Amino acid sequence: MNKQVVVLEPSTNTHSVSASSIEVTNLENSTLKLKINGDGIVTHGEHGTLVTESPNVIKYNQQEFNPITRKLQNAYD
Numbered sequence: 001m002n003k004q005v006v007v008l009e010p011s012t013n014t015h016s017v018s019a020s021s022i023e024v025t026n027l028e029n030s031t032l033k034l035k036i037n038g039d040g041i042v043t044h045g046e047h048g049t050l051v052t053e054s055p056n057v058i059k060y061n062q063q064e065f066n067p068i069t070r071k072l073q074n075a076y077d
Contacts, residue, residue, distance in 0.1 A: 008059050015044045030061040
């Protein structure tokens with residue numbers, strides 16, 4: 001069975017989700033609206049594997065204010 005893979009957060013250790021089919025809508029500011037058919041398997045090398053519980057998923061990055069640039073930027077752990 002072919003799986004579709006969507007990169008959720010590109011980095012040196014990328015977050016991704018795979019499922020039989022995934023519809024992606026970019027809502028801007030690092031926010032994605034996902035419609036997942038089948039089991040959505042979320043993988044990331046530093047954390048355990050997760051399975052989505054709903055076909056409707058919103059992926060977002062926490063943002064923080066950078067006082068030097070005076071702009072919002074993605075927060076990283």
